[in-house]
Amino acid sequence: MPAKQVFPLSKLTEAIENVINRYCSKVVWVKAEIVKLNHYPHTGHCYPDLVEKKDGKIVAELRGNIWKSNFDLINEKFRQVLNEDLRDDMTVVVQATVTFHSVYGLALNILDIDPEYTLGELAKQRAEAIKKLVSEGIFEANKKQRLPGLPKTIAVISVNSSKGYQDFLNVIENNPWGYKFHCKLFPAILQGERAVTTITAQLKRIEKHQNLFDAVAIIRGGGGEIGLSCYDNYHLAKAIAQFPLPVLTGIGHSTNETVSELVSYKNFITPTKIAEFLLQEFHNFAQPLRENLQKIVTGANLLFERQETRLEKVSSSFGFLTTRILDREKNRLTSCRQVIHSGAKGILKERNSELKNISTSIELLSPKNILKRGFSITRKDGRIITDAGLLESGDIIETEFYRGKASAEIKKTN
Template structure:
């Protein structure tokens, strides 16, 4: 029996593989990837969830740099687990390590098509769950002041947003709290979810999700089902400011308000404040106008009331003067009457007094008897000295005992 050693067999296979000397374009899904200087990955093909083919692949550092120049930041999005790629590969075989594929190029258009199908499926799933319009049920405050910002501090979009917001022409001031997260690459989905989960709806008016411009692949994380679902279920309005002009990401679709750029998101917040201030100013002007009208009418009414009071007072004073004048005349007449009446009484009393003059009484034949210069009011006694006054004489006497006849 003829046989080969394993090494002989492998070398024969290696010779056959090297004889192919041709590149192939293949489609495959990345199931495991590690990038250091070189990129090592495991490619699989699935039917449903079952793996029907598997192969090791690598991109050497020199070629990785070439592809990186061609694809830019999109390369990080492509080289992650679960991504379906269209790859240009060359088959190699090593007698120890076996078969592997060396990647020469990547066509991103295939992946974009696959991602678009995935995006549409994500939208359909969210619609079935009733999550597409759930954010729209939240009410935005008239003035947005407390803002939670989820973005990368290194993103140009974040700088654009903050410059537009803080350097506004109206001097408005906003309270911004920054939640740092990657917005591209393998860590982006996990970090965005983590930062969104940290936001307390009671402490903020809105959440702003910001990402600067980029290609479809650069923005792929914002088509994530888990992020979109989380945003839809948040108890606070979410505003997206993702830097793209044409296509909507799924996060844009489920968000309360989607703006095309971070700058536009900042301007949206500023304009709401301006609209509110304009309305307040209009209301103030309306109130001021009404108040001035009321004051003007009140001044007229007060002036008319003042004139009415003035006329009433003048009339009242005139009437009171007449009353006083009449009272004065009446009083004068009454006093004159009283005076005349009392004058007559005085004359009568004067005559009476004159008639009661002791001298005149004496002249009418009466006399006045005194004891010790006082009119006698008590019984006189024997021996008392008395004085008797007549109209013409003063008689001094001494009281003696007088015998009465029996």
């Protein structure tokens, strides 16, 4: 049996590398989805994870290499065509060669990426999102929400450091009419793929306390038109469309409206415009109120003046008669007071005499007076004895006299 031929791993990978570099070095265009960009700012190089999906499942996967010089050029082209950077979760067509490295394995060495294809894919996704929302009957749902006449409590989805958010607050808080608003910030990422998850999460938080707010404002400012494709995302647009409060969007751009803006209650070019809209809503309510209040005050003053004039006339006509009636009633009251005073004195005197008679009778019936006349009180065990039949021979009794007491033993009862 011949001996086994054993090759070092490096020899095998070297052979693979030679084969691939000889037969697969041709430049090709490849369609794939960037799952994760893996860009390293300190070197400028990029190592995207590329996949192909079918029915939601990955059917092919390969790592890519984009060296710094190529990445800067590609990213600049994306900014010019798509108004955003190359990022995760983009479907792209790349120009590349297949390479194999003994340590790092198989990869696509990406030379260029066609942004026009990605632009078309994004436009396709946008159109599909709109079509789906319309077919589900929710495209206009948020526009049918009712905005209160005084929308004063606003849930704001933004970033505290955002210039757009600061501009919004400045207009709201320093309005010349002194209208008072209550704004609660719900921080979120406002561009890129993570914007979808963070904005949606904050909408869910606000929904739990929807009774506290009149409206929601999604505010993004200071970022130009870079990274806006996330607002075409179907899931984010659906969350806005179905939200139970009016959603106002001020994402800060002037070109085509995103799907999220299209389904919102009302959208504005800048955050400042949202603030101006809210102030105008207050003004629309307050101005007629002020006018009606002025009409009420004027009418009331006129009515009071007319009534004062009438009262003066009535007072002049009945002044003399009123004086006579008052004098007569005064005299009647004086007479009544005298009668009551005299009658009360007589009754008190009579009652006092009756009380003296009663006091005399009580005094006469007092046990002391009875004892004074020679009578006595006999007790047994503290109880008054009025019947000799209640006593037995040998009982000890106590007799009370006018002066003093005496004890005795019963010898015989009769």
